[in-house]
Amino acid sequence: MKTIIEPFRIRTVEPIRMTTQGERRGLLEKAGYNPFLLRSDDVLLDLLTDSGTSAMSAEQWAGIQRGDESYAGSPSFYRFEKAVHEIFGFEHVIPTHQGRAAERILFSTLCKPGDIVPNNTHFDTTRANVQATGATPLDLPAPHGLDPAVPHPFKGDMDTDRLVELLETEGPERVPVVMVTITNNTGGGQPVSLANLREVSRICRDFGVPFYIDACRFAENAWFIKQREEGQGERTIPEIVREIFSLADGCTMSAKKDGLANIGGFLALNDESLARREKNLLILTEGFPTYGGLAGRDLEAIAVGLHEVLEEDYLEYRHASVRYLGEAISEGGVPIMQPPGGHAVYIDAAALLPHVPPLELPGQTVVCELYLEGGIRCVEVGTVMFGSRDPDTGEETPASMELVRLALPRRVYTQSHVDYMVEAILSFADRRESVGGFRMVEQEPVLRHFTARFEPLYEFGTG
Numbered sequence: 336m337k338t339i340i341e342p343f344r345i346r347t348v349e350p351i352r353m354t355t356q357g358e359r360r361g362l363l364e365k366a367g368y369n370p371f372l373l374r375s376d377d378v379l380l381d382l383l384t385d386s387g388t389s390a391m392s393a394e395q396w397a398g399i400q401r402g403d404e405s406y407a408g409s410p411s412f413y414r415f416e417k418a419v420h421e422i423f424g425f426e427h428v429i430p431t432h433q434g435r436a437a438e439r440i441l442f443s444t445l446c447k448p449g450d451i452v453p454n455n456t457h458f459d460t461t462r463a464n465v466q467a468t469g470a471t472p473l474d475l476p477a478p479h480g481l482d483p484a485v486p487h488p489f490k491g492d493m494d495t496d497r498l499v500e501l502l503e504t505e506g507p508e509r510v511p512v513v514m515v516t517i518t519n520n521t522g523g524g525q526p527v528s529l530a531n532l533r534e535v536s537r538i539c540r541d542f543g544v545p546f547y548i549d550a551c552r553f554a555e556n557a558w559f560i561k562q563r564e565e566g567q568g569e570r571t572i573p574e575i576v577r578e579i580f581s582l583a584d585g586c587t588m589s590a591k592k593d594g595l596a597n598i599g600g601f602l603a604l605n606d607e608s609l610a611r612r613e614k615n616l617l618i619l620t621e622g623f624p625t626y627g628g629l630a631g632r633d634l635e636a637i638a639v640g641l642h643e644v645l646e647e648d649y650l651e652y653r654h655a656s657v658r659y660l661g662e663a664i665s666e667g668g669v670p671i672m673q674p675p676g677g678h679a680v681y682i683d684a685a686a687l688l689p690h691v692p693p694l695e696l697p698g699q700t701v702v703c704e705l706y707l708e709g710g711i712r713c714v715e716v717g718t719v720m721f722g723s724r725d726p727d728t729g730e731e732t733p734a735s736m737e738l739v740r741l742a743l744p745r746r747v748y749t750q751s752h753v754d755y756m757v758e759a760i761l762s763f764a765d766r767r768e769s770v771g772g773f774r775m776v777e778q779e780p781v782l783r784h785f786t787a788r789f790e791p792l793y794e795f796g797t798g
């Protein structure tokens with residue numbers, strides 16, 4: 336059979352509410368044209384993030400019922416620990432309430448001021464947690480990952496020449512840990528090849544530097560390795576995953592991504608004395624080491640989710656949805672980052688709206704127009720998120736790219752939902768010449784994209 340179907344049937348449903356274009360125009364205006372400030376009840380298809388938004392399976396809900404809430408030594412913890420051992424192979428497993436707590440604990444035990452932490456590309460919480468220790472995060476993406484329009488099978492790779500150069504010039508003493516993020520979220524959800532991970536691992540061993548993996552989308556990355564990397568097609572996903580993590584000394588994980596859970600994370604590693612120090616920090620801010628800020632029921636849901644995410648039928652459906660969305664809008668003339676990543680499609684708003692200059696926020700136009708067009712919520716990843724404003728002069732510097740991310744929650748939407756997304760996006764693209772830009776009228780000094788308010792610089796919603 337050629338048709339790829341959702342490998343599940345739906346037994347619990349959550350109605351989503353249709354709204355009219357007129358209602359959506361009013362709701363957007365009230366929200367200051369910032370979709371973060373909309374109520375999710377007013378959103379039809381929510382592509383804001385794939386984090387914590389997965390649908391849980393019947394088995395995961397059964398785990399929720401089985402959750403044991405003992406303060407110490409709960410069987411739920413031991414089921415969670417066993418799942419992480421089996422899949423990732425690390426000796427010590429430290430649960431945390433989400434990925435960033437694992438990052439904070441890892442970096443505050445390894446880093447000191449003046450250190451440098453390289454990564455293919457730091458995710459924003461990872462970058463902030465490195466900086467909080469006084470160390471400097473350094474992105475070393477491979478050159479073949481940098482041009483959004485040029486496809487390559489492994490655009491998430493790390494630049495290993497620059498890694499060696501860094502270790503030779505700065506000395507391994509200044510580099511307390513090397514990290515690789517799979518898939519490379521900030522770089523567009525692009526995968527890292529097994530060959531690149533082997534090379535990074537070899538370099539780290541040569542220089543005696545610990546190698547950690549930011550594992551948030553490990554199953555999606557393993558699927559790309561199986562599909563795209565020479566000699567990997569016959570291996571099972573669990574085999575590929577085991578090899579990936581055997582190359583590293585530890586990992587941080589957000590279970591809100593490939594844990595198929597709504598909350599949770601962990602830090603896993605082999606170094607016993609480091610693990611002991613990290614558990615002491617965990618007790619200080621997260622909780623006792625057999626729950627780490629999570630309820631026993633959450634540990635159960637993650638233990639089940641980590642196994643379900645490795646099923647090939649699931650991974651095939653997951654990637655088919657993302658690829659279908661990316662290919663359909665790209666064939667319809669909407670420029671996207673090529674090829675589509677594992678969890679999201681990124682529209683190149685600067686290329687779609689060449690008549691809207693970066694400082695008039697073309698990504699914000701796309702985000703607002705897609706909500707108006709079809710009740711779809713997505714997020715600007717451009718000047719609103721990454722541009723900067725001089726606090727004295729108020730002068731704005733645009734971001735290097737103007738992207739809009741359409742992130743697909745796991746197991747939530749069906750093929751007809753994706754067809755609807757395609758229709759809405761292409762229908763907006765048809766009238767792109769009639770739209771203009773936006774201007775920010777209120778903003779906070781940090782992470783402004785969450786709360787900023789905007790005004791359109793054109794007749795919004797009359798086209």
Ligand SMILES: *Cc1c(COP(=O)(O)O)cnc(C)c1O
Pocket residue numbers: 386433434435436458460461516520549551588589590591592599600
């Ligand atoms: C989401 C994410 C994190 C942080 O995880 P949280 O659970 O949101 O704290 C870290 N790294 C990457 C690559 C992520 O996508």
